[in-house]
Amino acid sequence: MNKGTLSFTREIAVRFNEADPLGIVWHGHYVRYFEDGREAFGQAFGLSYLDIYKHGYSVPVVKIDLDYKKSLKYGDRVIIETEFIPCHAAKLQFIYRLYNAVTKELVAKGSTTQVFLDHPENNLQLINPPFFEAWKQKHLGAG
Amino acid sequence: MNKGTLSFTREIAVRFNEADPLGIVWHGHYVRYFEDGREAFGQAFGLSYLDIYKHGYSVPVVKIDLDYKKSLKYGDRVIIETEFIPCHAAKLQFIYRLYNAVTKELVAKGSTTQVFLDHPENNLQLINPPFFEAWKQKHLGAG
């Protein structure tokens, strides 16, 4: 029984120091926006880096892709929508959609994949850690 | 008539301030490593941001993807291999391979796509600018 998607929305402001000589946000900063969105999601649903760390794991990003649709400039406000993508593998997957808060245009979209390493051995986990299975059960329902 | 690949290699050192609380380079900084590689390529072959700008264009990144294979830590040295990928569309495409300079292991790989905007109107160019056609002819040979 799939209870539907789990997503969280956060609004941020573009900082002066994030825009480049072309006057637009340098493309590398969007990786930080994704992380801001992911952390906002994590704090809303108990899946932040610190929550995960307390369970004995770290979750390094192993894959990221971004598509840039529109530019952002200093002073713009951005809506970051972060959606959890369930999968069977022992991975954390999110997709992100960034919108200009005024024009509502889609500015960028992308996704990240993270894996679980135990702490402090840093062994890659091939099956989902129990805490994460419980988290999925609670928030997304059983299969 | 050279129809081979055009690539350039640059070695950099991981900075202290690029590593995160896990002791490894934060994944977002790899976007900067890619840009370092692309600029080293550009300076070697006359295709840097400033070269392109002198011809009346800017080349914003519209797509990027990265796969992370191994972690990097402060003090590591990284070899960035940047390869130009010819295509018929009015785009600049590169692939990147990052290697640990000591172990020679592949650390990360990825690609970027850039488009041409004229200056100062910022109109998307649907066909290759003449200077870029000439550049391709010179460096990669005729079709």
Added chain:
Amino acid sequence: MNKGTLSFTREIAVRFNEADPLGIVWHGHYVRYFEDGREAFGQAFGLSYLDIYKHGYSVPVVKIDLDYKKSLKYGDRVIIETEFIPCHAAKLQFIYRLYNAVTKELVAKGSTTQVFLDHPENNLQLINPPFFEAWKQKHLGAG
């Protein structure tokens, strides 16, 4: 006639990617925190970069100093207190105090000095621009 101080307080969260391999916020990021505080002040009192730019000026930082008292770590919340320091010279001066939002301890303090350049000539202004005199009159009262 208000001759008191003009200050503004903003609370931010330390990002994961701002902490270094020692687990504490890398000292260079505090410059960004100061700018966050200054911009929050500017937006509260009509003196943001964009406000100033509309009047025909830019205000580059020409001097900064920071004293670090306590470390900050990922997950900490920080109170940034930004205070405008009136002076007779054609300068913008602020002092900053950063507090740990939980312990209330002083984490860092510092100051910045900015000058006025006109746009687009970039000439250094030796007397205060009229808009800034009017701003001071409005917010801090007459001499």
Added chain:
Amino acid sequence: MNKGTLSFTREIAVRFNEADPLGIVWHGHYVRYFEDGREAFGQAFGLSYLDIYKHGYSVPVVKIDLDYKKSLKYGDRVIIETEFIPCHAAKLQFIYRLYNAVTKELVAKGSTTQVFLDHPENNLQLINPPFFEAWKQKHLGAG
């Protein structure tokens, strides 16, 4: 017998992503340039972060000041001169001078102060660690 000053010079290139919408290097990035200079000094004279860490200490920055004289733009090359400033207290002090590599103009100057914390207790050291006394003896001569 003071053998004179100990300094080291390194040249770097301004990155595209370090310049802001005004087309000049954002002032916060100079903190990174200082760290680049300090690390180049440390690698030349056996006083890098990793060298110090091997002796059981970390050296957080507790004070920094910067004076900006001229702007830098994307494409500029910068000479970073880092000079060790001896002092009797248990501190590491450096002054920095940044020059435009072409015009030779002084672009910025500043200083940093670092203290010694032992590892892993993080206790502030009130007297110089033995390794650092030996380092000073070797590189600067006895008092």
